[in-house]
Amino acid sequence: MEYRPELIGGHLGLDLVNTVAWRLDPARTVDRFAELPKVQLWLLAAGVSPDEAVTTQLRDDLVAARDVAYDVLAPLAVGGQPTRAAIDALHELVTGVVRSASVELDPFGWRADDPAGAVRLAVWRLFEDEDLGRLRQCGDGGCGWLFLDRSKNGSRRWCSSADCGNRARARRHYERARGGRTA
Numbered sequence: 001m002e003y004r005p006e007l008i009g010g011h012l013g014l015d016l017v018n019t020v021a022w023r024l025d026p027a028r029t030v031d032r033f034a035e036l037p038k039v040q041l042w043l044l045a046a047g048v049s050p051d052e053a054v055t056t057q058l059r060d061d062l063v064a065a066r067d068v069a070y071d072v073l074a075p076l077a078v079g080g081q082p083t084r085a086a087i088d089a090l091h092e093l094v095t096g097v098v099r100s101a102s103v104e105l106d107p108f109g110w111r112a113d114d115p116a117g118a119v120r121l122a123v124w125r126l127f128e129d130e131d132l133g134r135l136r137q138c139g140d141g142g143c144g145w146l147f148l149d150r151s152k153n154g155s156r157r158w159c160s161s162a163d164c165g166n167r168a169r170a171r172r173h174y175e176r177a178r179g180g181r182t183a
């Protein structure tokens with residue numbers, strides 16, 4: 001089946017975490033990184049073009065970074081606290097990526113030459129640069145996607161208004177219609 005990566009998180013680090021679809025509904029959960037060609041499609045869409053074909057090693061590195069990021073982000077998105085183990089794993093990832101990155105002078109900044117390093121850098125920047133008070137989990141009970149709510153009044157509820165938002169609207173409409181008949 002064709003895979004068109006949806007980059008709705010508002011940050012590469014969140015789009016990485018969102019490569020697991022229906023995370024909160026185990027019967028429907030899909031890991032987009034289960035197949036290497038889909039990893040390649042995601043990297044291209046995310047602007048992290050791999051020069052060579054995606055190897056299982058690269059995929060495993062991306063999945064590892066994704067898991068570490070998710071274990072910290074998911075509780076934060078719902079106002080909870082990550083576990084000590086999750087924070088330690090993130091700390092390790094960040095120190096590792098800073099150590100292996102090179103410093104570029106023009107423009108000044110940290111750069112990774114490999115796709116896994118570039119994605120790990122993005123995870124670091126997410127925690128470092130972004131206002132995680134705006135981090136949200138999609139309002140759909142099964143979706144589990146995370147995003148930064150960049151709306152002015154902080155009112156964004158859905159990963160995608162066309163997708164989860166639309167489904168919720170249809171459900172409300174159906175329930176109203178049904179309620180109307182039985183009343």
Ligand SMILES: [Zn+2]
Pocket residue numbers: 138139140143144145158159160164
């Ligand atoms: Zn959603």
